[in-house]
Amino acid sequence: MGTIEPVDDDRSRAFGAQLLGMLTGHTLTMLIGIGHRTGLFVAAAQAPVTCAELAERAGLTERYVREWLGAMVTGGIMEYDEPGGRYSLPAEHAVFLTGERASNVGPVTETLQTLSTIMPQVERCFRDGGGVPFGEYAAVAGDSLGATWRYIYPEKLLDGFVGAVPGLTERLAEGARVLDLGCGSGLAINLLAEAFPRSEFVGVDIAADAVAFAEAERARIGLPNASFAQGDAAELPREPAFDVIMAFDAIHDQHSPDVVLRKVREALAPGGVFMMVETKFSRDVARNIGNPHAPMIYSISTLFCVPASLADGGAALGAVWGTELAGEMLAEAGFGRVRLLDSPRPQNCIFVCEV
Ligand SMILES: C[S@@+](CC[C@H](N)C(=O)[O-])C[C@H]1O[C@@H](n2cnc3c(N)ncnc32)[C@H](O)[C@@H]1O
Structure with missing residues (x-):
């Protein structure tokens, strides 16, 4: 018989409190999603209100709004002025809950909701192996899988991501042929x-509905220098060649990332550059301990990246494949010069790759 280790009661209590915080966070996340989608946060941000006023302002049923407010106030998201019976959303909190800005966590709750819906299929994979086809996510997700980036691009793409790559803004301003691989919507x-009218832009993605959405948006805005095509990145032809190839958050999800990276290198025009925006973690779990973004990205990878890739026998690199492995794979694909740059988001980095 082994010895029974004594339980450190303080440590046990502390972990219990940690778990309570996590479970509370989960439930509040669900209600934040409701606040985001029903417009409750936008309505609350205008001015302090009673429950009845808020329900009316948002056009919602008061009984539900009252219960939701209880969670918001006790969860530290909103404030309650007892004598006046008024609820308020502090401006400092509204920054994260309202508006079409990168800091708004609302779109992330949409992604998490989709992943919750698909959990039974993922659990089945834990037992039986295999994966969950991307189509099953798309069927319940609509646009929500890419929702996280919906507000990030308008705020951070030009000055942030593109601006971080030395010389890229100037190159696009002069005129270049540019491909976005795995362009999503x-x-x-x-x-x-729109920002670089002298350049020509092509977006390729394997998802037909995403490409259709992208093309409809292009037509709505009226952009003559952009086009979209459905296609498999692993079958990217050498011609026509591109001066700049970009991939935003798309390489680790590829069925055959090694093939894709080689095809990218072959499709670059002389002097061309590949800009790969990826997650910024180590492949070594020990080095990710303490990184505040790591638990969520590992979780999303468990619920989406790995099962979606394994569904059709893919490499299943996962979202935390690590900058080390990424660097090795880029070298194997034939990129002789690879620079790893910080991005405007701490959980992402930018690989700038040249032949
Ligand atoms: C995480 S999403 C990123 C989408 C987009 N770049 C963005 O930042 O919003 C990954 C994208 O890669 C696409 N994708 C996955 N496998 C692909 C393949 N073999 N060929 C082309 N696109 C692929 C998916 O359809 C999806 O749109």
């Missing part, structure tokens, strides 16, 4: 095409 391409 085309947000980046459409913003870039």
